[in-house]
Amino acid sequence: MGDRVTKDALFDGFADIAKALANGRRAELIDVLAQGERHVEELAAEIGQSVANTSFHLRTLAAAGLVVTRRDKTRIYYRCASDRVIDLWFALRDVAATHHAELDELATRYLGHRDEMDQVSRAELTARLDAGDVIVVDVRPAAEYAAGHIAGARSIPSDRLARELRNLPPDVEVVAYCRGPYCVFADEAIRLLRRRGRTARRLEDGFPEWRRANLPVQSLSITNAL
Amino acid sequence: MGDRVTKDALFDGFADIAKALANGRRAELIDVLAQGERHVEELAAEIGQSVANTSFHLRTLAAAGLVVTRRDKTRIYYRCASDRVIDLWFALRDVAATHHAELDELATRYLGHRDEMDQVSRAELTARLDAGDVIVVDVRPAAEYAAGHIAGARSIPSDRLARELRNLPPDVEVVAYCRGPYCVFADEAIRLLRRRGRTARRLEDGFPEWRRANLPVQSLSITNAL
DNA sequence: TGCATTCTCAAAGAAGTACTTGAATAGCCT
DNA sequence: AGGCTATTCAAGTACTTCTTTGAGAATGCA
Numbered sequence: 001m002g003d004r005v006t007k008d009a010l011f012d013g014f015a016d017i018a019k020a021l022a023n024g025r026r027a028e029l030i031d032v033l034a035q036g037e038r039h040v041e042e043l044a045a046e047i048g049q050s051v052a053n054t055s056f057h058l059r060t061l062a063a064a065g066l067v068v069t070r071r072d073k074t075r076i077y078y079r080c081a082s083d084r085v086i087d088l089w090f091a092l093r094d095v096a097a098t099h100h101a102e103l104d105e106l107a108t109r110y111l112g113h114r115d116e117m118d119q120v121s122r123a124e125l126t127a128r129l130d131a132g133d134v135i136v137v138d139v140r141p142a143a144e145y146a147a148g149h150i151a152g153a154r155s156i157p158s159d160r161l162a163r164e165l166r167n168l169p170p171d172v173e174v175v176a177y178c179r180g181p182y183c184v185f186a187d188e189a190i191r192l193l194r195r196r197g198r199t200a201r202r203l204e205d206g207f208p209e210w211r212r213a214n215l216p217v218q219s220l221s222i223t224n225a226l
Numbered sequence: 227m228g229d230r231v232t233k234d235a236l237f238d239g240f241a242d243i244a245k246a247l248a249n250g251r252r253a254e255l256i257d258v259l260a261q262g263e264r265h266v267e268e269l270a271a272e273i274g275q276s277v278a279n280t281s282f283h284l285r286t287l288a289a290a291g292l293v294v295t296r297r298d299k300t301r302i303y304y305r306c307a308s309d310r311v312i313d314l315w316f317a318l319r320d321v322a323a324t325h326h327a328e329l330d331e332l333a334t335r336y337l338g339h340r341d342e343m344d345q346v347s348r349a350e351l352t353a354r355l356d357a358g359d360v361i362v363v364d365v366r367p368a369a370e371y372a373a374g375h376i377a378g379a380r381s382i383p384s385d386r387l388a389r390e391l392r393n394l395p396p397d398v399e400v401v402a403y404c405r406g407p408y409c410v411f412a413d414e415a416i417r418l419l420r421r422r423g424r425t426a427r428r429l430e431d432g433f434p435e436w437r438r439a440n441l442p443v444q445s446l447s448i449t450n451a452l
Numbered sequence: 453t454g455c456a457t458t459c460t461c462a463a464a465g466a467a468g469t470a471c472t473t474g475a476a477t478a479g480c481c482t
Numbered sequence: 483a484g485g486c487t488a489t490t491c492a493a494g495t496a497c498t499t500c501t502t503t504g505a506g507a508a509t510g511c512a
Contacts (some may be wrong), residue, residue, distance in 0.1 A: 099243075182236065277489070
């Protein structure tokens with residue numbers, strides 16, 4: 001009790017959690033799993049890795065307790081172990097954005113320039129949803145919409161937006177959202193919508209941040225309006 | 227923009243932050259630096275490592291942007307780059323406590339059994355400090371008290387408590403605090419005080435949590451009552 | 453029961469990390 | 483200027499991690 005060896009072992013335990021996140025592919029996995037549960041094959045496609053390597057990274061995350069699994073027939077679904085894991089991921093991103101010297105440049109290269117002023121806040125969207133004068137479009141992959149989305153949002157994955165645009169009622173502003181601040185789907189959607197003459201803005205951040213703010217969400221099986 | 231290679235580079239950037247924390251000795255350093263700034267030699271003693279190795283770990287933390295330095299004469303003082311780093315450390319500990327299978331056992335082995343019911347909440351201590359019917363004792367090393375402490379607290383580092391106990395007014399409850407939930411100083415102090423017949427309790431968590439809750443703090447140079 | 457699907461495991465090489473030792477640097481003080 | 487102190491750097495060894503490949507295990511369906 002109180003000795004060096006035990007203290008070192010304890011802090012090695014904390015470091016184990018950080019080790020689990022200390023790989024870019026695993027960070028991508030957590031970012032995807034923050035949207036909701038997914039199975040291995042989909043996750044492998046999302047992070048652009050082999051199924052074997054994805055499985056290896058998922059086991060690493062599971063060994064640290066960050067993700068848990070559920071089997072349905074031959075599929076195994078992974079999900080974040082709890083909202084605490086999501087909060088840790090947010091905190092990590094936050095530190096990276098504030099202090100990591102090169103991250104700004106990397107983010108700009110991946111995302112392009114984004115006009116922060118041109119985003120809809122969660123508070124504004126809540127009010128506009130109540131007023132009913134806005135169409136909210138979820139441009140993430142359909143599996144993520146199914147696992148959970150903003151209550152009242154409509155799913156149009158970004159690769160289908162060009163085709164389905166005609167089905168959106170005209171003369172109503174569109175608000176698009178995606179995975180979060182480091183996701184390009186909503187930005188691409190906004191650009192496309194504006195080229196087609198629509199009024200469109202991006203929701204600040206994405207679905208996980210909306211959910212963590214205790215705002216109303218739905219999933220295709222369970223409705224969880226708050 | 228939006229391509230695989232750039233996305234991987236971006237998430238490797240996030241992983242860099244996690245890598246910085248992915249070592250037990252660096253985790254200990256952050257836990258100490260969450261108390262306030264310290265110089266290399268002290269930090270080396272705190273984590274039980276050589277100065278060279280401590281310096282190496284500190285540079286690793288600095289390269290990731292988690293800590294920054296300040297020179298004063300021949301000493302170099304390290305401190306956390308911002309409160310976001312502290313929040314990340316809290317989030318990491320939180321996940322570890324909730325999901326890391328062996329951490330509970332490691333923590334109990336290091337800390338011994340701690341009666342959660344027997345702690346003073348921050349809210350209660352704030353009220354009692356206003357009422358003035360309590361003595362608050364900071365049992366961390368003197369350097370940490372100097373860098374910042376609870377407003378109104380008195381410094382008695384745990385290794386000096388037995389000798390200085392007689393100077394504490396009798397018949398007043400003592401509340402001891404230290405670095406946080408994974409620090410043994412306050413627990414040891416409480417045990418000693420009770421053996422000597424004093425009424426004594428531990429403050430929940432420690433100084434960094436008090437400060438992050440925006441409660442009044444002081445340092446030996448600057449007073450920052452809120 | 454047999455076969456397909458989905459995921460995990462094992463081995464192996466390349467790359468990266470931790471800690472020690474001893475030398476080098478940078479700023480102080482007389 | 484010269485010696486002093488505090489810190490960093492460099493080299494070396496032992497250990498760990500990442501990714502690929504191909505085999506293996508668990509479940510479901512016909």
